[in-house]
Amino acid sequence: MEYRSLGRTNLKVSSLCLGTMTWGEQNDQAQAFAQIDRAKTAGINFIDTAEMYPVPPRPETYATTEQYIGNYFQSRGDRADWIIATKIAGPGNGITHIRDGQPRLNREQIRTALDNSLRRLQTDWIDLYQLHWPERSTNFFGQLGYRHQEGDFTPLEETLEALDAEVKAGKIRHIGLSNETPWGAMKYLQLAEARGLPRSVSIQNPYNLLNRSFEVGLAEISIREQCGLLAYSPLAFGMLSGKYENGARPASARLTLFQRFARYNNPQAKAACSRYVKLAREHGLDPAQMALAYVTAQPFVTSNIIGATSLEQLESNIRSAEITLSSEVLAAIEAIHTEQPNPAP
Numbered sequence: 255m256e257y258r259s260l261g262r263t264n265l266k267v268s269s270l271c272l273g274t275m276t277w278g279e280q281n282d283q284a285q286a287f288a289q290i291d292r293a294k295t296a297g298i299n300f301i302d303t304a305e306m307y308p309v310p311p312r313p314e315t316y317a318t319t320e321q322y323i324g325n326y327f328q329s330r331g332d333r334a335d336w337i338i339a340t341k342i343a344g345p346g347n348g349i350t351h352i353r354d355g356q357p358r359l360n361r362e363q364i365r366t367a368l369d370n371s372l373r374r375l376q377t378d379w380i381d382l383y384q385l386h387w388p389e390r391s392t393n394f395f396g397q398l399g400y401r402h403q404e405g406d407f408t409p410l411e412e413t414l415e416a417l418d419a420e421v422k423a424g425k426i427r428h429i430g431l432s433n434e435t436p437w438g439a440m441k442y443l444q445l446a447e448a449r450g451l452p453r454s455v456s457i458q459n460p461y462n463l464l465n466r467s468f469e470v471g472l473a474e475i476s477i478r479e480q481c482g483l484l485a486y487s488p489l490a491f492g493m494l495s496g497k498y499e500n501g502a503r504p505a506s507a508r509l510t511l512f513q514r515f516a517r518y519n520n521p522q523a524k525a526a527c528s529r530y531v532k533l534a535r536e537h538g539l540d541p542a543q544m545a546l547a548y549v550t551a552q553p554f555v556t557s558n559i560i561g562a563t564s565l566e567q568l569e570s571n572i573r574s575a576e577i578t579l580s581s582e583v584l585a586a587i588e589a590i591h592t593e594q595p596n597p598a599p
Contacts, residue, residue: 255268255269255270255297255298255575256268256269256295256409256575257269257299258463258482258556258557259556260337260382260428260453260455260456260482260556261428261454261455261478261480261481261482261556262386262453262454262480263427263428263455265337265427265428266299266380267299267300267324267337267556267557268297268299268300268557269299269550269555269556269557269575269598270296270298270300270304270550270557270559270560270571270572270574270575271298271300271301271339271484271557271558271559271560272289272290272293272300272301272302272324272557272559272560272561272581273302273307273486273560273561274286274302274303274307274308274319274322274560274561275303275307275308275321275561276290276307276308276309276310276317276562277307277316277322277323277453277562278307278315278318278319278321278382278510279308279309279310279312279318280506280508280511281426281563283322283325285327285454285564285565286319286322286323286326286363287326288397288565289328289562289565289568290323290569291490292547292565292569293568294335296572296575298454298481298572298598299336299337299582300336300337300339300340300557301323301336301337301338302339302340302458302484302486302559303319303320303333303338303339303340303341303375304319304320304341304343304384304386304552305317305320305341305342305343305352305367305370305371306343306349306352306386306387306559307319307320308511309311310494310514310515311349311351312553313350313351315538316351316352317370317371317374317580320340320371320374320375321337321373321374323375324373324374324375324376324377325376327375327376327377328541333344333376334507335378335381336381336578337363337381338375338377338381338382339381339382339430339484340370340371340375340380340382340383340384341378341383341384341385341386341432341456342345342357342359342363342364342367342371342383342384342385342386343357343361343367343386343387343389343457343474344357344358344385344386344388344389345357345358345362345370345389347395348388348572349386349438349462353366353367357452357546358408359385359407359408359416360408360412361412361415361416361419362411362418363417364416364417364420365419365437367418368380368383368420368426368576369534370400370426371382372425372592375561377412378424379425379426379427380425380426380427380459381427381428382427382428382429382430382455382456383417383426383428383429383431384429384430384431384456384458385413385429385430385432385434386432386433387433387434388407388433388434388435388438389408389496390405390407390415390432390438391403391405391407392435392437392438393431393435394434394435395432395517396517396598396599398599404515405481406411406504408443410441410451411445411451412444414429414442414445414449416450417429417451417452418451418452420459420557421452425552426452427523428451429452429454429455430454430455430457430458430484431454431456431457431458431481432454432457432458432459432484433458433459434459435471435472435527436475437473439454439457439472439479439481440479442454442476443475443479443481450495452592453481454481455480455481455482456481456483456556457472457475457476457481457482457483457484458483458484458485458486458548458559459472459483459485459486459487460485460486460487461483461485461487461488461490461552461555462485462487462489462490462494462545462549463490463526463527463530463545463548463587463591464490464493464518464523464526464596464597464598465487465490465518465596465599466591466595467596467599468483468485468554469554470598472554473552473554474520476554477554482555482557483552483554483555484555484559484592485549485552485555485557485558485559486554486559487518488545488546488549488558488559489529489542489545489546490517490518490523490545490558490598491508491509491515491517491518491582492507492508492509492531493509493518493523493524493527494527494531494541494542495541495542495545496531496534496535496541498527498544499527499531504562508563514595517598518598519598520597520598521527522594522597522598523597523598524577525533525594526590529590529594530544530587530590532568533583533586533590534596537582537583539583540570540599542571542574543570543571543573543577544574544577544579544583546558546560546564546571547574547576547577547579548560548579548584548587549573550574550575551578551579559573560572
C-alpha cells in the first residue's frame, strides 16, 4: 500500500481510504467490523465517515455508521492505528432530522455536531473534520448552471474560527472541505492564511471516469495549494464495475434498492460507461479495478475512497492498488473522454 501526505501535515494516509456510507443500511455491524479488519490487513489506515451516514439518510439510521466505527474501536482497542475523517452536515438536501432540520456551519452547531461525533466514535479526537457541503447556495451534488443567490449563510470566517477553537481544544487535528467549488476552496485557504486560522488539508469531491469535472478548476488548486482530493464515488455508484450493463439490476445492489441515485444513470453516462467496461475487458482488466486505478494514479489525488457491501467487493477494490494502467489503456480512456466528456457531472 502506498502512503501519501495529507496536505502539508505530517500525517501519511493510505492511497485507498475505506468508505463507510453503506454501514447501517446495507451492512450490519458485524459486516462493518469485517471490512475494517480486512482493510487494516491490506495496509489501509484511513477511514472516512460522516454524521449523516448511512446513505440514503433517514431519521431511523442517522449516525449509525459512526456508532459502528466507535464500537469497533472499543472492541479492538486500536483507535491510534487509524486516521479518522468525519463530516458535519450542511443545510438542505432533504435533511429534516439533523439539528431540527436547520443544520448550519456556525459556532454552536459545529461544537454540537463535533461533540456528538466524538461520543459516537468513542474517541477523544478527529484526525480530519470536514464540512460535508457548503451552507451557501452553489453548485454541488451534480448541479449545473450556476445561478447566483445572495441568501443568508454563515460567514466562512466564522466557520473557520469555530473550527479553530476546536483544533485548539484538541478535538480536531486538521480540517477539510467537501463538495466545494474552486471559489470556496480558495476563499477558505485565503482566509486561513490571512487570519492564522486552520488550513484545509483536503477536499472531498466526486471524481471518476464519468465525472472528471474536478480537473477543470480544482485540480490545480489541489496541487499548488497541497489540498489534495479525497475522491468519492470513484465507481460512479458501481456503474463502472459493469454490473449494471444491459439494464441489469442485481439483487441488493445500490441502484436496484434506491431509485433516488440517478446521477450516473442517464443515457449518455450509460453509453460512456459501456465503452469503459468494454475497454477494460479487451485488455484483460476488471472494469472496476481499471476505473479505481485511474483515479488513484492522478497527481492531485491524496486518497481514493473505496466502498463495498461485501468482502468480495472490498477485496477486488483493494487489489486495484496493484494495477498500473498501460499507456495504451490510458490513451483509449482519453479518447473516450474526448468524445463524451463528463457525461454525469
